[in-house]
Amino acid sequence: xxxxxxxxxxxxxxxxxxxxxxxxxxxxxxxxxxxxxxxxxxxxxxxxxxxxxxxxxxxxxxxxxxxxxxxxxxxxxxxxxxxxxxxxxxxxxxxxxxxxxxxxxxxxxxxxxxxxxxxxxxxxxxxxxxxxxxxxxxxxxxxxxxxxxxxxxxxxxxxx
Amino acid sequence: xxxxxxxxxxxxxxxxxxxxxxxxxxxxxxxxxxxxxxxxxxxxxxxxxxxxxxxxxxxxxxxxxxxxxxxxxxxxxxxxxxxxxxxxxxxxxxxxxxxxxxxxxxxxxxxxxxxxxxxxxxxxxxxxxxxxxxxxxxxxxxxxxxxxxxxxxxxxxxxxxxxxxxxxxxxxxxxxxxxxxxxxxxxxxxxxxxxxxxxxxxxxxxxxxxxxxxxxxxxxxxxxxxxxxxxxxxxxxxxxxxxxxxxxxxxxxxxxxxxxxxxxxxxxxxxxxxxxxxxxxxxxxxxxxxxxxxxxxxxxxxxxxxxxxxx
Numbered sequence: 001x002x003x004x005x006x007x008x009x010x011x012x013x014x015x016x017x018x019x020x021x022x023x024x025x026x027x028x029x030x031x032x033x034x035x036x037x038x039x040x041x042x043x044x045x046x047x048x049x050x051x052x053x054x055x056x057x058x059x060x061x062x063x064x065x066x067x068x069x070x071x072x073x074x075x076x077x078x079x080x081x082x083x084x085x086x087x088x089x090x091x092x093x094x095x096x097x098x099x100x101x102x103x104x105x106x107x108x109x110x111x112x113x114x115x116x117x118x119x120x121x122x123x124x125x126x127x128x129x130x131x132x133x134x135x136x137x138x139x140x141x142x143x144x145x146x147x148x149x150x151x152x153x154x155x156x157x158x159x160x
Numbered sequence: 161x162x163x164x165x166x167x168x169x170x171x172x173x174x175x176x177x178x179x180x181x182x183x184x185x186x187x188x189x190x191x192x193x194x195x196x197x198x199x200x201x202x203x204x205x206x207x208x209x210x211x212x213x214x215x216x217x218x219x220x221x222x223x224x225x226x227x228x229x230x231x232x233x234x235x236x237x238x239x240x241x242x243x244x245x246x247x248x249x250x251x252x253x254x255x256x257x258x259x260x261x262x263x264x265x266x267x268x269x270x271x272x273x274x275x276x277x278x279x280x281x282x283x284x285x286x287x288x289x290x291x292x293x294x295x296x297x298x299x300x301x302x303x304x305x306x307x308x309x310x311x312x313x314x315x316x317x318x319x320x321x322x323x324x325x326x327x328x329x330x331x332x333x334x335x336x337x338x339x340x341x342x343x344x345x346x347x348x349x350x351x352x353x354x355x356x357x358x359x360x361x362x363x364x365x366x367x368x369x370x371x372x373x374x375x376x377x378x379x380x381x382x383x384x385x386x387x388x389x390x391x392x393x394x395x396x397x398x399x400x401x402x403x404x405x406x407x408x409x410x411x412x413x414x415x416x417x418x419x420x421x422x423x424x425x426x427x428x429x430x431x432x433x434x435x436x437x438x439x440x441x442x443x444x445x446x447x448x449x450x451x452x453x454x455x456x457x458x459x460x461x462x463x464x465x466x467x468x469x470x471x
Contacts, residue, residue, distance in 0.1 A: 011296045022173055025402045028325035033332055037272050039212040039264045040280035044326065047352060048333040050345035056355040058362035068365040074203075075271075077359040082271030086209050115270075119203065138358065140351040145381050147350060 053141040055097070057081050059116070062132030062159050073120045080135070084112045084154070109135045109155025117157065132159030173405045175317045182449055183312045184243070189442045190282070190319075191239040194255065197276055197435065198235065198262065202228045207268035212260075219265040231258055248307050248315070249294060252287035259283060278326055279435050282443070285322035286315040320411075320443050324402040327418065331398035346391050347384035350377035353429055360430035368430075376428065394421050404444055415444025 035041040057080050059067045069077050085097065088108035092100050100108075113133050117125060135154040140147060178186070205223045207214050222228050235258055241251040259280045267273060293311050307315065334342040357373040380387040397417050404414035419440050422433040441447065 007296050010292060014292060014296065022324075022402050022405065024321045025173075025325045025328055025405070028322060029328040029332060032325065032329040033336070037211060037267070039267050040260055040277045040284060041212075042272075042274055042277050042329075043333050044274060044330040045333050045337060046274065047349075048330075048337040048342070050338060050342065050348040050352065052345075052348050052351065054351045054355050056358045056362075058358070066362060066365060068363065070363040077362045078356075079269075079271040079273070083269065086270035090209075115208075140354045142348055142351050142381050145347075145384070147354060147377055147381055149354075 052143065053139060055081070055137050055139045057084065057154070058136050058138075060134045060136060061128070062134055062156065064134075067133075072124045073116050075116065075119070080112060080116070083115060084108050084135070087111045106155050110157070113155055113157050128157075128159075130159055133157045174407050175313055176408055176411065178313055178316060178449075180309055180312070182446065183309075183316055184245070185448050186316060186442050186446070187243045187245065190439075191243045193435070193438045193442070194259070194279060194283070195235065195239060197279055198232050198258070199228075200232075202262065202265065204265050204269055207265065209268055209270040211267040211272065212264045214264045214268040217261075217264075219261050219268070222261060222265055245312055246306055249287070249290040252283060252290055256280070256283050256287045275435060278323065278439055281322045281326060282319045282439060285318040289315045289318040316443065320405060323439060323443060324405055327398045327401035331395055331401075334395055334398070342395060343388055343392055346388045347380055349387065349391065350380040353377045353380070356429040356431060372428065372430075394425075397421050408446075408449070411444045412446065412450065415440045415446075419445070 032041050033043050036043050057077060059069055059073075059080070061067065069075065069080065075083075085108075088097060088100055088104065089095070091104050091108055097105060113135055117128065117133065120128070134156045137152050137154045139150040139152075141150070202222045205220055207218070207220055213219075222231070235255060238251040238254045241247045242255065259276060263276045263280055266276075290307065290311075293307065293314070338345060354373070354377045357368050361368050361373075397414070398421075401414055401418060404411045419437050422437050422440075425431050426433065
């Protein structure tokens with residue numbers, strides 16, 4: 001296609017989009033739905049599915065003292081969960097945490113703790129190498145209009 | 161019925177005839193927000209879970225010593241050019257490349273975040289409009305130097321369209337991923353609130369309000385219909401946000417509604433949408449215009465922008 005013909009085609013589409021209300025919005029929204037996660041495009045899946053149970057994660061020393069995650073590691077707790085899930089999917093070939101074995105979850109947790117250790121500040125790392133690091137999971141469930149919590153230990157890097 | 165159909169036909173997306181001073185301020189605020197969004201350091205030396213362009217480009221070069229500060233420094237010149245509406249195409253090419261590179265590297269760590277995406281899309285939309293102008297008016301090489309008022313309006317309009325599309329996508333995702341059950345499942349937001357409040361606590365170990373951490377989730381779980389009534393408008397705002405493109409009043413109204421939505425989500429769930437809110441203030445609420453209009457009404461003079469003002 002010559003450059004003049006291309007320009008004419010683009011002109012035609014610009015005119016059409018200009019004449020059709022919200023056509024560009026709809027086309028872009030569908031494009032984002034199709035691309036899913038391809039930065040900067042996203043289908044913004046956060047809280048689009050509301051299951052009756054959900055889990056959160058937190059870090060402690062091996063003595064059980066909770067750690068302020070953003071201050072120590074520069075990553076939020078929600079990032080830890082996403083990093084764990086990515087590693088778990090890689091280990092299990094795409095299965096999520098409900099379908100993974102305890103050994104697979106532990107391995108993904110171990111890898112996540114190692115990544116966090118690699119990316120924390122030097123003085124924090126020195127302290128945590130001595131004290132050890134644990135990743136905990138809390139499952140929150142809603143059943144019969146009541147909320148219940150079930151905590152468990154996912155993985156651990158023992159102190160030296 | 162005829163009247164209803166006639167009123168439907170009047171629904172038209174409007175390229176608002178923003179005054180040049182308004183667009184200058186919009187670009188200035190957008191530039192400041194862009195610069196503030198760029199981190200001081202990039203520490204991601206690996207891409208363990210490549211996302212988007214990271215499948216073909218190695219963005220870890222950004223983490224090499226001395227690289228990021230230089231790239232960030234160059235962005236200042238591009239942001240000045242973009243703000244002044246001069247050399248918009250090359251300036252935006254650089255800015256889009258920079259934010260997409262950083263955002264892709266950050267999202268390639270195994271945790272997808274959405275903090276900078278809307279800003280990147282806003283810059284990309286304006287760049288795309290510049291590119292279209294360059295292609296369809298190739299002889300106007302001056303477009304490289306200055307887009308002109310009409311070109312600038314189209315760029316701002318493209319940014320607004322992109323934001324509206326992002327909100328529509330969010331709404332569609334809620335319907336699609338929940339198989340149409342999002343409203344029915346709203347009482348399950350109670351477990352999400354417990355989670356996000358706990359996340360907030362373990363981020364900083366600063367105490368959280370017991371009313372938000374426990375009482376509110378219990379209330380939502382115990383009164384499902386009340387919860388549905390309270391949260392349903394949020395989905396409507398997302399699905400109908402494109403109406404903000406109808407004109408200035410719609411724009412400000414829908415912009416404020418979306419900001420209200422983000423504020424309430426932040427209050428209830430501790431989730432921060434700062435960048436989204438900033439972009440809504442800049443491109444939809446457009447406070448400077450309303451101040452100028454107030455002043456003009458008060459003094460009964462001053463013409464704010466050229467041409468008709470769609471409502």
